[in-house]
Amino acid sequence: MSRLADAAAERVWGLAIPEFPRALAWLAPQGRRVAVLSSEGTLAAIDTVAGDGLWRTAAHQGASALAVSPDGRIVATGGEDGMLRLWNAEDGTAIAEVRARGWVERIAWTPDSRRVACSAGRCVWLCSATGEIERVLDGHLSTIASLAWRADGAQLAVAHYGGVTLWEPELEAPRRMLERKGSILDVAWHPKGRWLAAGCQDQAVQLWNLRAAKHLYMSGYMTKLSCVAWDRDGRYLATAGGPGATVWDFAGAGPEGSRPLSLHGHENLVTALAWRPTGTAIAVGDADGRTQLWRINGKAADRRARLECGGGVAALVWSPDGEMLVVASEDGNIDGFIVRRQG
Template identity: 35%
Template structure:
């Protein structure tokens, strides 16, 4: 049976996951706790005030954070923090980590990319930036915005590619093979594009907004929140999910799914709910294992370690912990 090691936090958990071999928990007050099994916990608070976003670096060696102080920090599991970039008086609530130490961040209508050597590039848009993502290979940056998304070559001067679809586009991600771009919309839907020809893909029917998505280990499925089950869209064919029925895993009649985290090696997904419960479901037969009973609030963030033996989680009520799977 799974066992849980609880971690006490003071408030809303913005992000939970693993850096190197240490679990981390970043809360809205600006505190980051690294839970190291062999050396106990390390707490660091690099931001002067609140923490707005946190992303794991491309090499899994640090946590990149942003806050309402306009600062972006790279924080390691030993508690050391280095200032990556600063935009005084800017509200930096969107960040993305790319290859070779690149970091993208945005405020208002402007996105920036900072490279490991300290160089920066600025990308301006007509409407506010809603989401950022780097392609799995190369220095291509996707910027979600109103009425679509823009693809920039971050390290060169090539012309951007404009992908259009009416409405407000927020969080965004590339498929692991780089063939598709998917955005979560302000309405209860996802939208996607096949990048080879900009073919649109519409994924709708959600009763709530999609706030969490996760690609399966081999990129065959995109798991999403926003319904009474985890909705997994198939991306194995030439047309992505179009004309195919999604998997529905972990269905409950009394609670919406708030988070999804696909296992890094197996065809299973961790699913969190409004009431704080966490389940683990297998793709091929929908077999379920309860990992956590309901708690005080919705689980908003989950993250596996790299071998899939531990799952870190955090709730909107400040509950957090590490779930250890046992054979």
């Protein structure tokens, strides 16, 4: 059961599933449905107005990844069974499946929804939206930890031990290798493609300015960085490493030499970050079940709400219009909150 701690947000529905919720994703750019994938492999759709289940299907024997095409028509899931499966977002019927060589851990769609990438082990499978394998990208130094398409869909960043490999779908060889000692856990493109941000195992953020051919390194975090996320305009980069989040301001020449904003109030590790798609608000969830909503304004961060959920926060997702935040907890509770507009 969720407990509301601030008047800036109102819990409007809640439901419980019998399994650990692995991931959440909104099902349509202007829709009102959200997809949830459980660790046991169940894929379900929820009506976010009524808080009711719409459809559910057994997607995998052990699930690990979920991604919805940007046009909202296709749900892609990956599992421990070594399969990438594509589903009709409207009714949950199967479209296609692709067999990979190992546990499918990461999935990423191109912005135009025409191609989907999935990783298993050291390889990436590039597939069409109908499930045809277009090519396999291999030769990476280790198991792949993260995938991210550039906003124009022209390059795919593949993160692994030793750096990030940049691929262009039409080229046989990698376009570029960005070397970095140690393991990279998460990678995110700047919305305009100027920067590539990486969260690292050694408690640091690595940044590459690909246009200026330079890089930055920001250390001092308490734990490894498993989550990095840009706001919609690319001014702010949020990072999670320890009991709190840090926001870097990229206005002007970038964050070099500046002090970041620290988002405090968490006693345990931050497990999820989600920028509001409208404005500069961010939701930060932790392992104790607390989600805090912050408004970022230049050099200041104002906490606007605190939501308490029963179990650790497993996933967060905003509705495309920024009106609703859905929180999935490790105890199986999924809650929808209406959030007042504040940025």
